[in-house]
Amino acid sequence: MLSAIVEDYLKAIYYLQNETDGRVRTSALAEYMDVEQSTVTSMMKKLSERNFVHYEPYQGVKLTDTGVPIALEIIRHHRLLERYLTDHLEYDWAEVHDEADRLEHHISSQFADRIAEQLEDPAVDPHGDPIPTADLDVSGAKYEDTLADHQVGDSVRIERVPDKDPALLRYLSEHGIHPGTVVDVVETTSFGMVTLDPDSGDEPVALPDEVARSVSTRSLTKGAN
Ligand SMILES: [Zn+2]
Known part of the structure; x- marks a missing residue:
C-alpha cells in the first residue's frame, strides 16, 4: 500500500492537471498542498523514480499511465465515502470532505465496491462531483x-x-x-x-x-x- 502522502500528491496533481489541461507547475502544487516548493521538488523526484509522474525541472509535472489510476482510485474512495457518510450515517454535507480525506487512504478497492453496491452505484458525490466507476471511468464528467x-x-x-x-x-x-x-x-x-x-x-x-x-x-x- 502507498503512503497517504503519496496518494494525496497524486490526487492533487490529477486535479490541477485537469484544471490546466497540461503540466502542473511545482509552485501551483506547493500552494495546493500548503508546503514549501523544495518539499514538492524532492517529492516529485521520488514519484518520478517510481514512474508515477513525468517530471522535468522547470517544466512541471504530469501523471504517468501508472499514476492516473492510482489517483482515480483514491478519488473514487473519497467520493463514495462522502456519499455513504451523508446518506447512511447522517453526516452534514459540510463535514464529509475532511472525514473522507482521512478515510480514503484506509479502505480497499473491495470495500469501496461494497459501498457502491450498497448505494446502487451513485453517479455523483453530495457536492455533485462525479464518482469514478469501478473501471475508473470518469467520462461524461465535465460541466460546461x-x-x-x-x-x-x-x-x-x-x-x-x-x-x-x-x-x-x-x-x-x-x-x-x-x-x-x-x-x-x-x-x-x-x-x-x-x-x-x-x-x-x-x-x-x-x-x-x-x-x-x-x-x-x-x-x-x-x-x-
Ligand atoms: Zn470531498
Missing part, C-alpha cells in the same frame, strides 16, 4: 459553465458546488442550494455578484463572484436578453 456565465432571466440547474469550505456549504444549504436545485438568475452586477431565486420557494440568495465562478451549472432556459 458556472453561475458566473449566466444572464438575468436565465434558468439554470446547479450541478456541482466546491466541497472544501464547510462555512460555504452551510450557507448554501441554508439557502436551499444543492446539486439539482433549479434557480433563476435575478440580478448580476459589474463586480460579479450574482443573485439567485431558487425554484424551491426559498428566499433569493446573493453569491459573490468567487463563489459564482466555482459553482458548476447547466442552462435550462435563456433569459430575454
Whole structure:
C-alpha cells in the first residue's frame, strides 16, 4: 500500500492537471498542498523514480499511465465515502470532505465496491462531483459553465458546488442550494455578484463572484436578453 502522502500528491496533481489541461507547475502544487516548493521538488523526484509522474525541472509535472489510476482510485474512495457518510450515517454535507480525506487512504478497492453496491452505484458525490466507476471511468464528467456565465432571466440547474469550505456549504444549504436545485438568475452586477431565486420557494440568495465562478451549472432556459 502507498503512503497517504503519496496518494494525496497524486490526487492533487490529477486535479490541477485537469484544471490546466497540461503540466502542473511545482509552485501551483506547493500552494495546493500548503508546503514549501523544495518539499514538492524532492517529492516529485521520488514519484518520478517510481514512474508515477513525468517530471522535468522547470517544466512541471504530469501523471504517468501508472499514476492516473492510482489517483482515480483514491478519488473514487473519497467520493463514495462522502456519499455513504451523508446518506447512511447522517453526516452534514459540510463535514464529509475532511472525514473522507482521512478515510480514503484506509479502505480497499473491495470495500469501496461494497459501498457502491450498497448505494446502487451513485453517479455523483453530495457536492455533485462525479464518482469514478469501478473501471475508473470518469467520462461524461465535465460541466460546461458556472453561475458566473449566466444572464438575468436565465434558468439554470446547479450541478456541482466546491466541497472544501464547510462555512460555504452551510450557507448554501441554508439557502436551499444543492446539486439539482433549479434557480433563476435575478440580478448580476459589474463586480460579479450574482443573485439567485431558487425554484424551491426559498428566499433569493446573493453569491459573490468567487463563489459564482466555482459553482458548476447547466442552462435550462435563456433569459430575454
Ligand atoms: Zn470531498
